[in-house]
Amino acid sequence: MHDFRYIGGRLYCEQVPVETLVRKHGTPLYVYSQATLTEHFKRLDAALDPLPHSICFAVKSNSNLAVLRTMANLGSGFDIVSEGELRRVIAAGGDPRTCVFAGVGKSEDEISFALSRDIYCFNVESEPELERIDRIAARLRKKAPIAVRVNPNIDALTHAKITTGTYENKFGIAFERVEQVYVRASRLKHLRLRGVQMHIGSQLTEVKPFEQAVAKVAPLAARLGRRFGLEFFSLGGGLGIVYRPALDSGDASWWTSRAARNILTPESYAAAVLPHLRSLDLRILIEPGRFVSGNAGLLISRIEYIKQTGRKTFVIVDAAMNDLIRPAFYDSFHEILPVHQHNGPLVPSDVVGPICESGDCFCKDRPLPRLKAGESLAIFSAGAYGFVMASNYNSRGLAAEIMVHGRRAAVVNRRQKLSEIWEREQIPAWLKKR
Numbered sequence: 001m002h003d004f005r006y007i008g009g010r011l012y013c014e015q016v017p018v019e020t021l022v023r024k025h026g027t028p029l030y031v032y033s034q035a036t037l038t039e040h041f042k043r044l045d046a047a048l049d050p051l052p053h054s055i056c057f058a059v060k061s062n063s064n065l066a067v068l069r070t071m072a073n074l075g076s077g078f079d080i081v082s083e084g085e086l087r088r089v090i091a092a093g094g095d096p097r098t099c100v101f102a103g104v105g106k107s108e109d110e111i112s113f114a115l116s117r118d119i120y121c122f123n124v125e126s127e128p129e130l131e132r133i134d135r136i137a138a139r140l141r142k143k144a145p146i147a148v149r150v151n152p153n154i155d156a157l158t159h160a161k162i163t164t165g166t167y168e169n170k171f172g173i174a175f176e177r178v179e180q181v182y183v184r185a186s187r188l189k190h191l192r193l194r195g196v197q198m199h200i201g202s203q204l205t206e207v208k209p210f211e212q213a214v215a216k217v218a219p220l221a222a223r224l225g226r227r228f229g230l231e232f233f234s235l236g237g238g239l240g241i242v243y244r245p246a247l248d249s250g251d252a253s254w255w256t257s258r259a260a261r262n263i264l265t266p267e268s269y270a271a272a273v274l275p276h277l278r279s280l281d282l283r284i285l286i287e288p289g290r291f292v293s294g295n296a297g298l299l300i301s302r303i304e305y306i307k308q309t310g311r312k313t314f315v316i317v318d319a320a321m322n323d324l325i326r327p328a329f330y331d332s333f334h335e336i337l338p339v340h341q342h343n344g345p346l347v348p349s350d351v352v353g354p355i356c357e358s359g360d361c362f363c364k365d366r367p368l369p370r371l372k373a374g375e376s377l378a379i380f381s382a383g384a385y386g387f388v389m390a391s392n393y394n395s396r397g398l399a400a401e402i403m404v405h406g407r408r409a410a411v412v413n414r415r416q417k418l419s420e421i422w423e424r425e426q427i428p429a430w431l432k433k434r
């Protein structure tokens, strides 16, 4: 489900016409629908209702403070991967005690800070990390809550850059070694064994790999749970979203059409994993990022030029790979539709940005209406791994972000001024101006 639709030929986010946002705030512009964020969270929450559970929103997918506040108000916890993300959660009014801290490279400072804020759990990815956390906890006279991330060696069948659950990846501790690691951890005096965790990858659109991984790890979780008095089993995130087509939506048929196409829904996910978890006497955690935020965001861009070269049509827009890197980085598909609906014939078009790289391309040979310079385009499903991965490449300022709620819209991140790009830079004294 999402709350972007054409009404009378104009694209709306909830009850706000996107063109009014463009006129007021310029482009490139990220636009988030609060109702869509909320709907996705609630849908997942309801599907997991049969078991005691918590949802920890993966901050790395969209870390805007307004998005985090929306999540906190819904009762979400947070999956964080850095001190910066924990500080963001706190800045947004979230509770550190609902945070789980993931990642293979937690630094001493990050661990100290997270311990001092009493986070819910460190999801530990190696034995040296266990020892480091124990040492720091001793220094702070604390007991650090930990879970070990199990690598179940299950192929998530997704893009190689976002597969994390096989022994080819840097993540977690091999399934076969996990129990010995818990035994070791139980001898470290400043650790409290709180749970067990896994995460096999991102953008999984089938339930099968989830089911395989849960079926494999659940008996281990049960055994560890009894032996070490654990409290939770985290299944990680990774629930995929529909990137194409983006607009068969706006009503309940969105979910039915997903089910019909055999694409994972909260209900099919729950139906696959819950039977393996019922007898576990452990709280179930999940850490969705993309599933909650992905379809809740658009990137709006203005057409600067239409360039015809031989047989090709290039639509040159003012957004670029520095604003949304997913097509260049993951070869990902994003639906692209004009903010003003067209009815004419479609022509194969490449939508490209102004950056001096051939990879700066949002789509190739995509059937699009005959567009004109000055029109605005909406790039769909840009709410996850969009703005958070933006950079200043080509000294382009970061886009503005807008949150829509019903008829209301607010700037939740103002457009970066160009001078802000280099304000932290300095020229050494010896480099005198000639």
Ligand SMILES: *Cc1c(COP(=O)(O)O)cnc(C)c1O
Binding pocket: 058, 060, 061, 079, 102, 103, 199, 201, 202, 203, 236, 237, 238, 239, 287, 288, 289, 290, 291, 384
């Ligand atoms: C990235 C990540 C997530 C979220 O992944 P999504 O695909 O956005 O749901 C959850 N848990 C961990 C440990 C992660 O690294």
